[in-house]
Amino acid sequence: MSKRSLPTSATGGEIRDLRQPGYYPRYSTLGQKKAWDETTRHVVTGRVGDTPPVRFFSREEAEVLQAIIDHVLPQDDRSEERTIPILPVIDERLFKNELNGFRYEDMPPDRDAYRLAIKAIDVMARERFDASFPALTVHRQELILKSLHDGEPDPAHPIWKTMPVHRFWALLMEDCVTAYYAHPWAWDEIGFGGPAYPRGYMRLENGLPEPWETEEERYEWNAPVDSLSEIEPEGAPPEHGSLHGHGGTH
Amino acid sequence: MALLSGKNGAHRLGPMQTLPGPMKTWPENEPVDYCVVGVGSAGGVLLQRLARAGFRVVGLEAGPFWDTEKDWVSDEKGSYELYWNDLRITGGTNPLALGENNSGKGVGGGSVHWAAFTPRFHPSDFRIYTEDGVGVDWPMSYWDLKPWYELLEREIPVAGPAWFPWGDPHGHPYGPHPLGGVGDVLVRGCSKLGIRTVAGGPVAILSASHGDRPHCIYRGFCLQGCKVGAKASTLITHVPDAIVHGAEIRAHAMAARINLRNDGRVDGVVYFDCDGKEHFQRARAVIVSGYAIETPRLLFNSACPGHSHGLANSSGTLGKYLMAQAGNVVAGRFEDLIRLYKAPPAHALSEEFYETDPQRGFARGFAIQTVGPLPIAFAKQMVAAMGAWGWGMRRVMMDYNHWATLGVLGEILPWEDNRVELADEKDRHGLPVAKVTFNLHDNDKKLIEFGKNKVMEVMWAAGAQQVVQESRFAHLVGASRMGKDPSTSVVDKFGRTHDIPNLFVCDGSIFPTQGSANPGLTIQALAARTADYLIGQGDPIFFSSRRDQHEPQIRYDLSPPFTRFKGNPRIA
Ligand SMILES: Cc1cc2nc3c(=O)[nH]c(=O)nc-3n(C[C@H](O)[C@H](O)[C@H](O)COP(=O)(O)OP(=O)(O)OC[C@H]3O[C@@H](n4cnc5c(N)ncnc54)[C@H](O)[C@@H]3O)c2cc1C
Ligand code: SF4
Numbered sequence: 001m002s003k004r005s006l007p008t009s010a011t012g013g014e015i016r017d018l019r020q021p022g023y024y025p026r027y028s029t030l031g032q033k034k035a036w037d038e039t040t041r042h043v044v045t046g047r048v049g050d051t052p053p054v055r056f057f058s059r060e061e062a063e064v065l066q067a068i069i070d071h072v073l074p075q076d077d078r079s080e081e082r083t084i085p086i087l088p089v090i091d092e093r094l095f096k097n098e099l100n101g102f103r104y105e106d107m108p109p110d111r112d113a114y115r116l117a118i119k120a121i122d123v124m125a126r127e128r129f130d131a132s133f134p135a136l137t138v139h140r141q142e143l144i145l146k147s148l149h150d151g152e153p154d155p156a157h158p159i160w161k162t163m164p165v166h167r168f169w170a171l172l173m174e175d176c177v178t179a180y181y182a183h184p185w186a187w188d189e190i191g192f193g194g195p196a197y198p199r200g201y202m203r204l205e206n207g208l209p210e211p212w213e214t215e216e217e218r219y220e221w222n223a224p225v226d227s228l229s230e231i232e233p234e235g236a237p238p239e240h241g242s243l244h245g246h247g248g249t250h
Numbered sequence: 251m252a253l254l255s256g257k258n259g260a261h262r263l264g265p266m267q268t269l270p271g272p273m274k275t276w277p278e279n280e281p282v283d284y285c286v287v288g289v290g291s292a293g294g295v296l297l298q299r300l301a302r303a304g305f306r307v308v309g310l311e312a313g314p315f316w317d318t319e320k321d322w323v324s325d326e327k328g329s330y331e332l333y334w335n336d337l338r339i340t341g342g343t344n345p346l347a348l349g350e351n352n353s354g355k356g357v358g359g360g361s362v363h364w365a366a367f368t369p370r371f372h373p374s375d376f377r378i379y380t381e382d383g384v385g386v387d388w389p390m391s392y393w394d395l396k397p398w399y400e401l402l403e404r405e406i407p408v409a410g411p412a413w414f415p416w417g418d419p420h421g422h423p424y425g426p427h428p429l430g431g432v433g434d435v436l437v438r439g440c441s442k443l444g445i446r447t448v449a450g451g452p453v454a455i456l457s458a459s460h461g462d463r464p465h466c467i468y469r470g471f472c473l474q475g476c477k478v479g480a481k482a483s484t485l486i487t488h489v490p491d492a493i494v495h496g497a498e499i500r501a502h503a504m505a506a507r508i509n510l511r512n513d514g515r516v517d518g519v520v521y522f523d524c525d526g527k528e529h530f531q532r533a534r535a536v537i538v539s540g541y542a543i544e545t546p547r548l549l550f551n552s553a554c555p556g557h558s559h560g561l562a563n564s565s566g567t568l569g570k571y572l573m574a575q576a577g578n579v580v581a582g583r584f585e586d587l588i589r590l591y592k593a594p595p596a597h598a599l600s601e602e603f604y605e606t607d608p609q610r611g612f613a614r615g616f617a618i619q620t621v622g623p624l625p626i627a628f629a630k631q632m633v634a635a636m637g638a639w640g641w642g643m644r645r646v647m648m649d650y651n652h653w654a655t656l657g658v659l660g661e662i663l664p665w666e667d668n669r670v671e672l673a674d675e676k677d678r679h680g681l682p683v684a685k686v687t688f689n690l691h692d693n694d695k696k697l698i699e700f701g702k703n704k705v706m707e708v709m710w711a712a713g714a715q716q717v718v719q720e721s722r723f724a725h726l727v728g729a730s731r732m733g734k735d736p737s738t739s740v741v742d743k744f745g746r747t748h749d750i751p752n753l754f755v756c757d758g759s760i761f762p763t764q765g766s767a768n769p770g771l772t773i774q775a776l777a778a779r780t781a782d783y784l785i786g787q788g789d790p791i792f793f794s795s796r797r798d799q800h801e802p803q804i805r806y807d808l809s810p811p812f813t814r815f816k817g818n819p820r821i822a
Contacts, residue, residue, distance in 0.1 A: 197478060204428055223642070
């Protein structure tokens with residue numbers, strides 16, 4: 001990651017090169033792996049150890065998509081060796097053509113959706129700023145991505161006439177958060193308990209930690225000053241039915 | 251006889267339970283009595299009952315026969331394979347997300363990944379046309395089904411409060427569970443507003459051990475399949491007993507077509523095994539239990555001369571009147587920690603708004619229930635509810651432990667234009683896949699608007715500092731509905747198709763309306779009732795066209811082990 005954009009602390013100091021962002025500094029889910037069942041241990045440690053190779057996307061496509069992912073799910077505050085792989089996970093899903101069980105009638109298959117969108121975003125970059133998407137400054141990259149997030153691609157590109165931009169955005173976001181928040185380093189960041197069989201939990205109420213969990217230690221955390229991706233009060237996208245392939249609830 | 255146990259020992263169904271083996275195998279070319287397509291919530295119960303009563307039965311299941319110790323994980327992403335991930339097309343003005351939001355594949359079906367909320371339907375649910383002038387009435391009443399509700403509550407069994415105040419008030423065989431952080435929020439918010447609640451159930455989750463099943467350890471991974479065996483799925487509650495009594499479950503067997511003979515009766519099912527090889531299982535009767543999407547799909551794919559629009563579709567209603575419940579999720583951020591990943595997602599609810607209230611300006615109502623999304627599901631909800639991305643996503647997720655989530659479960663009425671059809675796309679066997687179309691109508695929209703606002707109000711009352719919501723839908727039922735009139739419904743009140751006397755449908759797809767209770771318990775109770783009907787009718791089902799519409803005798807002697815001596819308390 002050459003171009004960084006860093007969150008800041010109360011003093012305005014940059015938050016960078018962290019082994020573990022978040023408010024649970026000494027907490028480690030992997031540190032508890034002895035308490036997990038064997039199958040789960042195998043699956044989760046495999047996720048940390050083996051990053052799949054990029055086989056579906058071409059090198060050029062991968063370069064553009066990586067630049068996109070660096071902003072839709074930024075990790076600039078993480079140290080290089082604790083960066084969570086996202087692109088390889090998306091690539092693997094598409095390489096194996098693993099579906100999420102359905103396709104919207106107004107959407108192309110996932111593989112085509114990614115290819116078309118990557119191409120369109122790069123063309124948008126060249127049209128608006130005269131350079132390929134990866135070559136743009138962080139701010140300019142975010143301007144383009146924000147326009148997709150807002151459902152108003154700027155500049156317009158014909159692909160968004162045939163492929164609803166909000167659906168592609170949801171697809172991209174969901175693939176990114178699935179890769180990131182499936183990783184034990186992300187669980188440490190957010191204080192999630194991780195696998196819990198056969199041991200289970202005993203302190204269910206009042207948000208109390210188990211003996212092996214830690215208390216939250218909050219500090220002031222500010223998004224990078226030049227970032228466009230902070231949550232806005234009216235940031236919810238318009239409703240389009242249940243527009244994403246997320247897990248069920250009840 | 252086939253041994254199910256692999257090389258390294260037994261086929262496990264939890265830490266204490268193993269699959270009884272060896273399993274009986276029935277030859278394909280000799281007809282069995284019943285071939286059941288789909289071993290899910292309904293199929294598992296049917297097979298168990300029919301096998302116990304001495305019928306020769308085979309269950310064809312498209313997915314795997316889970317070994318819970320080897321195949322299941324205590325991990326969100328690693329549980330992808332529990333779901334029906336094969337292609338379906340979704341559309342309409344409010345397209346439904348399918349996949350992991352929807353249905354399962356593998357022995358146990360949707361009961362493997364359900365949250366296991368088990369409220370009963372209310373008596374009013376069976377007659378909403380008479381009471382409110384909307385939807386249709388069921389061809390049966392709550393009181394017809396009640397004995398099987400009570401029996402299934404003992405069989406699976408259900409834990410919950412001793413007194414459930416809504417609908418037909420009742421208690422539960424096992425005691426309620428301790429409250430988790432999200433349940434606490436629900437009770438707190440509702441109590442502030444004077445809304446009654448129940449906590450600790452009703453859920454098909456053990457609060458005390460039961461035979462060879464341990465009780466809940468509050469790990470919160472219910473939607474990922476319960477490795478503990480505390481949460482009921484037919485894989486562990488009914489299928490083992492079915493096998494003991496001679497049922498054969500054939501996993502990785504994808505039914506392609508039901509075969510119709512010249513005399514207008516079916517004689518078996520064509521299916522593909524895991525190598526894509528075609529087989530034909532002969533049967534004297536066929537029961538389709540494939541879920542509200544795959545059931546109509548199979549009947550459409552079985553079209554043949556004389557039934558060119560699908561088997562059992564002389565009414566033209568096959569695939570129509572598909573329903574989903576409104577399932578908006580309301581998330582609230584609290585100053586204090588919640589840690590919503592602990593405790594079963596399903597553990598407290600209110601049905602205070604279940605019935606029609608004319609002052610609200612729409613028919614029917616909704617329930618309020620706890621939900622407990624794990625990190626990936628929660629992050630996806632934040633994409634929809636807040637438009638979170640980039641640093642905003644990272645920030646809101648760093649606060650994951652401060653959020654609580656409640657679900658609306660709202661009744662959407664049956665509409666003809668909400669339907670399952672065949673798409674142009676085909677699956678790997680060359681079978682056309684299902685296309686699902688879903689549109690909200692005026693009453694539905696008003697109900698959702700009211701319901702989500704009410705639940706947001708509850709969240710504020712509980713002390714949240716920020717409240718957001720996302721729109722979603724859950725629990726598909728209908729699409730092969732039951733009714734008295736063969737010109738407006740597909741099956742009669744016992745699931746027997748109006749057109750073909752030895753072809754049955756038994757799963758959520760036969761619901762004419764759906765209430766705002768989660769459908770699983772009702773699906774299983776209906777399956778047990780249909781089984782008792784078939785057992786009572788005996789052999790004439792296989793050759794006669796006479797249609798006996800008398801209520802069947804309930805068979806208390808056919809329950810799985812450990813059911814006896816349990817009661818349904820009624821503390822007035
Ligand atoms: C995330 C989630 C949470 C839920 N929580 C709850 C809850 O708390 N309470 C509740 O009551 N309900 C809940 N539900 C709903 C519940 O899971 C379903 O309503 C129920 O399982 C449907 O039962 P069924 O018998 O109709 O179908 P299923 O249980 O889905 O069974 C159908 C089976 O048929 C098989 N099949 C389909 N087609 C074929 C074919 N052609 N050949 C062979 N096999 C085939 C499938 O693989 C499947 O195993 C939840 C659902 C989801 C997605
Ligand atoms: S919370 Fe209880 S029922 Fe749910 S998966 Fe864990 S042990 Fe099973």
